[in-house]
Amino acid sequence: MSTPALFKPIQVGQHTLKHRIVMAPLTRFRADPTTGAPLPDMVSQYYEQRATAGGLIITEATAISPGAGAPIGTPGIYNAEQIKAWQQVTTAVHKKGGLIFMQVWHLGRAGSNPVSSSDIAIASPSPLGGGAFDRPQALSVDGILAITQEFVQAAKNAIEAGFDGVEIHAGNGYLLDQFIQASCNKRTDEYGGSTENRCRMVMQVVAAVAQAIGDNKTAIRFSPWSDFHDMHQGEPTVDTWSYLTRQLNTHHPHLAYLHFMEARINLMEDDRLDEEADDSTCSLDPFRALWSGPFISAGNYRPQSAYNRAEKSPNNLVAMGRVFISNPDLVDRVRNHWTLSPYCRATFYSPGPDGYLDYPYYTPTPQLD
Ligand SMILES: Cc1cc2nc3c(=O)[nH]c(=O)nc-3n(C[C@H](O)[C@H](O)[C@H](O)COP(=O)(O)O)c2cc1C
Known part of the structure; x- marks a missing residue:
């Protein structure tokens, strides 16, 4: 039997992966509330459980900085304690032959230090609780350049901590998305108005990070169809992200990968497990077609839809999130068509090892003669 595309090697940056199942970025609130360092023993064990030889974890x-506005209990990559703790994580993953990229994050108006493209608050309630969002301060051009440098320093710190690369978070209504999207970017300077201007900050961040650590260690994530954090209100979606993808393909064709979230995902709800929703009206195909390197898609993939996607799109990898939380051996389960364990939403964000380190590995049911 020939090897399914999902388990065929693919080049990502300077590495050849052995399969195309990627662990999606998943906030889990298991960092020290004072230092923002990942709790090293627990977090390294969690990622080690999910690492596979030739597999990619994000x-x-x-x-990226104390000013990024991240919630207490989520990690950072801007001080020595954090770098040291992350070193333990990258070592554990590398020992198993896996690769690990760090997703680097500034929350903009969705964070505790609300700054944004314009001074428009998120009107919907916070998805993580905690009341209404504050009105952000519109960043000055100097402020934009300072944050760009914070992305650069964070990327350098990530490399120092042993990461194979960084994924710039430009989705889910966080800072870079707040510049891309006209629904919240009302600026009249060179960072607002036209598509080119709205994409200027994210393109500058990519260029600066790639110059610092190399194109092949730099990647980026977008969520063009998501309405999370009040995004996507009448955007010319295909035009905007096609522009971005074309620009990246022209100026940074050797980025490690582009990562796009599917439209069908609703982060706060449990989707039906076996569903491959019809995404024909809000597909990622227009962007996939404009990018010649590795393309990761994420959002409600299950084993069969992951196999299907890899067969259909030669450069595609599939990132899986929630089922990777509840199945540390997800890659083996998908490869062998074993059943998946269900996840428990209540422990996604709870501190401590419950629902973090204790999900079972697959054990076959004994056959009765
Ligand atoms: C608990 C949880 C935490 C998440 N944290 C992040 C995050 O830190 N960064 C990010 O880009 N996406 C985050 N996401 C989105 C996931 O990366 C993924 O795209 C989403 O869950 C859809 O994939 P799935 O259906 O396989 O879970 C999170 C999702 C969940 C459920």
Whole structure:
């Protein structure tokens, strides 16, 4: 039997992966509330459980600076304790032959230090509780350049901590998305108005990070169809992200990968497990077609839809999130068509090992003669 595309090697940056199942970035609130360092023993064990030889893991969103506005209990990559703790994580993953990219994050108006493209608050309630969002301060051009440098320093710190690369978080209504999207970017300077201007900050961040650590260690994540954090209100979606993808393909064709979230995902609800929703009206195909390197898609993939996607799109990898939480051996389960364990939403964000380190590995049911 020929090998399914999902288990065929693919080049990502300077590495050849052995399969195309990627662990999606997943915030889990298991960092020290004072230092923002991941709790090293627990977090390294969690990622080690999910690492596979020649498989890619993307970490939870990680704050680039104290001013990134990340919630207490999520990790950062801007001080020595954090770098040291992350070293333990990258070592554990590398020992198993896995690769690990860090997702680097500034929350903009969705965070505790609300700054944004314009001074428009998120009107919907916070998805994580905690009341209404505050009105952000519109960033000055100097402020934009300072945050760009914070992305650069965070990327350098990530490399120092042993990561194979960084994924710039430009989705889910966080800072870079707040510049891309006209629904919240009302600026009249060179960072607002036209598509080119709205994409200027994210393109500058990519260029600066790639220059610092190399194109092949730099990646980016977008969520063009998501309405999370009040995004996507009448955007010319295909035009905007096609522009971005074309620009990246022209100026940074050797980025490690582009990562796009599917439209069908609703982060706060449990989707039906076996569903491959019809995404024909809000597909990722227009963007996939404009990018010649590795393309990761994420959002409600299950084993069969992951196999199907890899067969259909030669450069595609599939990131899986919630089922990776509840199945540390997800890659083996998908490969062998074993059943998946269900996840428990109540422990997604709870501190401590419950629902973090204790999900079972697959054991076959004994056959009765
Ligand atoms: C608990 C939880 C935490 C998440 N944290 C992040 C995050 O830190 N960064 C990010 O880009 N996406 C985050 N996401 C979105 C996931 O990366 C993924 O795209 C989403 O869950 C859809 O994939 P799935 O259906 O396989 O879970 C999170 C999702 C969940 C459920």
